[in-house]
Amino acid sequence: MHLLPLLTLVTAIAAQKAYQGFNSGAFFTSSKPKTESDFESEFLAAQALHYSPGFFSSARLYTNIQAGITDTPIQAFQAAINTNTSLLLGIWCSGTTSIDNEMVAFKTAVGNLGTKFTDLVMGISVGSEDLYRLSESGIANNAGIGNSPNSIISFIKAIRTSITDTALAAGNKPVWITETGWPTSGPTNGRAVLSTENAKTYWDTIACRYLRETNVWWYTLSDANTSIKEKFAISKDLTSADTIFNLTCPAGSVAPTSINMDWTKGVKKNTAVRQIATVGFVSLAGIVGAVVLLL
Numbered sequence: 001m002h003l004l005p006l007l008t009l010v011t012a013i014a015a016q017k018a019y020q021g022f023n024s025g026a027f028f029t030s031s032k033p034k035t036e037s038d039f040e041s042e043f044l045a046a047q048a049l050h051y052s053p054g055f056f057s058s059a060r061l062y063t064n065i066q067a068g069i070t071d072t073p074i075q076a077f078q079a080a081i082n083t084n085t086s087l088l089l090g091i092w093c094s095g096t097t098s099i100d101n102e103m104v105a106f107k108t109a110v111g112n113l114g115t116k117f118t119d120l121v122m123g124i125s126v127g128s129e130d131l132y133r134l135s136e137s138g139i140a141n142n143a144g145i146g147n148s149p150n151s152i153i154s155f156i157k158a159i160r161t162s163i164t165d166t167a168l169a170a171g172n173k174p175v176w177i178t179e180t181g182w183p184t185s186g187p188t189n190g191r192a193v194l195s196t197e198n199a200k201t202y203w204d205t206i207a208c209r210y211l212r213e214t215n216v217w218w219y220t221l222s223d224a225n226t227s228i229k230e231k232f233a234i235s236k237d238l239t240s241a242d243t244i245f246n247l248t249c250p251a252g253s254v255a256p257t258s259i260n261m262d263w264t265k266g267v268k269k270n271t272a273v274r275q276i277a278t279v280g281f282v283s284l285a286g287i288v289g290a291v292v293l294l295l
């Protein structure tokens, strides 16, 4: 097993770097599974986004499994290798009693892809909004099938056991922002009005406040589920560097300055070089939308 070196690596990287990226679903709004080249286009688009504050070279996945195939590794892994995209892996936990297929897919990928893959992995997120979905407000908002705290904890334990036989050092764990964003369109929900202008305000207030300072995976570059009426995508399409609103952060924010400022340039194939802001971590308790850090 190559798993212990992976853990060591993850811990070392996590102490020094701030990652920035987007959440990446396993399929398109048409429900068609994304293939390696689809993920590759998406990851290159993230790196090329016009007026991007810094370099978006990380992806947060929701599952290790290729959509529709029982326990086969997701093709995003090879696409990440092709584009030098770091990965926050995901374990899909909603409405399930077993994550065995997730663990098989992960171990198969480690065996087949080796350190080219594990060098890019900087964490594993167990579940997504499962606890919210089962909460009072999640149920009121028809948030979907989630899972209980006990199940999520048992899944986290299973993952930890599978990647190391030593307990992780206890102590201060930083909070990462793994899934937050504001829809550019969709139905009004309570006092939440969905518009491009409000999405830009949320970006300026949250993304521009935390990029560079902590790890951020924004929700999202492109939408992945047609039955969700709220549209969160900030890119016009998967292969375009064009964005729905101007990503430039307000003057004086901590976020990196804008890059990719030549409006005429689009997504280039296979020229990606990953850069990561080398800054210290700040522990940020209580950020809305944050999901527990697991490694």
Ligand SMILES: *[C@@H]1O[C@H](CO)[C@@H](O)[C@H](O)[C@H]1NC(C)=O
Binding pocket: 143, 144, 225, 226, 227, 228
């Ligand atoms: C798409 O979203 C709906 C509504 O939240 C959910 O019921 C469904 O399971 C999702 N589809 C997939 C493939 O995740």
Ligand SMILES: *[C@@H]1O[C@H](CO)[C@@H](O)[C@H](O)[C@H]1NC(C)=O
Binding pocket: 051, 246, 247, 248, 263
């Ligand atoms: C994006 O906003 C910045 C800052 O206001 C501005 O300098 C730039 O021209 C804008 N880009 C576009 C394409 O509008």
Ligand SMILES: *[C@@H]1O[C@H](CO)[C@@H](O)[C@H](O)[C@H]1NC(C)=O
Binding pocket: 084, 272, 273, 274, 275, 276
């Ligand atoms: C991949 O990204 C890492 C982290 O920024 C960087 O050190 C490395 O040079 C990149 N490799 C390639 C081949 O671009």
